[in-house]
Amino acid sequence: GAGVSQSPSNKVTEKGKDVELRCDPISGHTALYWYRQRLGQGLEFLIYFQGNSAPDKSGLPSDRFSAERTGESVSTLTIQRTQQEDSAVYLCASSLGEFLAGDGRHSLDTQYFGPGTRLTVL
Amino acid sequence: GQQVMQIPQYQHVQEGEDFTTYCNSSTTLSNIQWYKQRPGGHPVFLIQLVKSGEVKKQKRLTFQFGEAKKNSSLHITATQTTDVGTYFCAGHLNSGYALNFGKGTSLLVTP
Numbered sequence: 282g283a284g285v286s287q288s289p290s291n292k293v294t295e296k297g298k299d300v301e302l303r304c305d306p307i308s309g310h311t312a313l314y315w316y317r318q319r320l321g322q323g324l325e326f327l328i329y330f331q332g333n334s335a336p337d338k339s340g341l342p343s344d345r346f347s348a349e350r351t352g353e354s355v356s357t358l359t360i361q362r363t364q365q366e367d368s369a370v371y372l373c374a375s376s377l378g379e380f381l382a383g384d385g386r387h388s389l390d391t392q393y394f395g396p397g398t399r400l401t402v403l
Numbered sequence: 404g405q406q407v408m409q410i411p412q413y414q415h416v417q418e419g420e421d422f423t424t425y426c427n428s429s430t431t432l433s434n435i436q437w438y439k440q441r442p443g444g445h446p447v448f449l450i451q452l453v454k455s456g457e458v459k460k461q462k463r464l465t466f467q468f469g470e471a472k473k474n475s476s477l478h479i480t481a482t483q484t485t486d487v488g489t490y491f492c493a494g495h496l497n498s499g500y501a502l503n504f505g506k507g508t509s510l511l512v513t514p
Contacts, residue, residue: 314502323409323491323506324446372445391436392502394445 283307285395287373293401294363302358302398306375314392315348315358316372324372330356331378363402370397406430407494409505416512422482424508426475426492433495435468435475436502441488449477449490482512 286305294300306313315327326340330350341347345363350356360367374392408427416422426435434453438446450459452468452475459466465478475494479486489507496503 316504324493324504326502326504374446391448391451393448394438397445 285373285375285393287371287395287398289398290396291399291401293403295403296365297362299359299361300363300400302360302371302373302400304356304358304373304375304395306354306356306373307393309353310375310377310393311353312376312378312390312392313350313356314374314376315356316374317342317369318372318397319369327358327371360400363400365402368400368402370399372397406496407492407503407505409492409508411508412506413509414511416482416510418484418512418514419481422479422486422510424477424490424492424510426477426494426505428473428494428496428503430496431472433472435472436493436495437466437475437477438491438493439488440491440507444488446491479510482510484512484514486510487512 285307288303292300311332313330316324317327318324328341328348329337345361348356348358358371373395376392377390406429410425414422434451436451437449439449440446450466452459452466455472456470457468463480467476469475475492477490487510489509491504491507493502493504
């Protein structure tokens, strides 16, 4: 079936402008994540949505960053008043969510990543 | 701060040599996942380990989860040029839902 899709694939913007990035998760996946990956760096967690629960926003770097998700479908990540340090690839991932591991603990299912949006702030 | 550490940052091997990357956490992990990211691509899931001391194999790849669930390793036997990429480990801490990624180990294989 279709994987995670993201749009746009590339976005070039001027410093101070707002941008909106979109993620379409795999159908049926209740969990959705946003990550940021700076050039040559690892993945930096931004935000996590799980069903109708309150999102985990602990990774958002500043109040210029926000994200929304309608139900278990599309999510948008908005960056207001963009700065040059916001330049990065923004990756979205979705998963089935939590599952019960063999030792009885709750664990998180595997994540499927979209192709990312490469954001360049001039 | 960084809670999942991964070493080495880079590794350059000749084709046919073995390769190992190590992942360490300061706190106990609920599970550990490994991803591979080809140059210019996005991370692709390889495997998940959940149980203490678990060992899983995928052809030439061997994954281990430490007894204390604080460390993990990925070992590739007889590397091939198709193994080139960055290998990330990611752990779910017992608190919160964030999956903490290591910075990755970039593997270069020369024929």
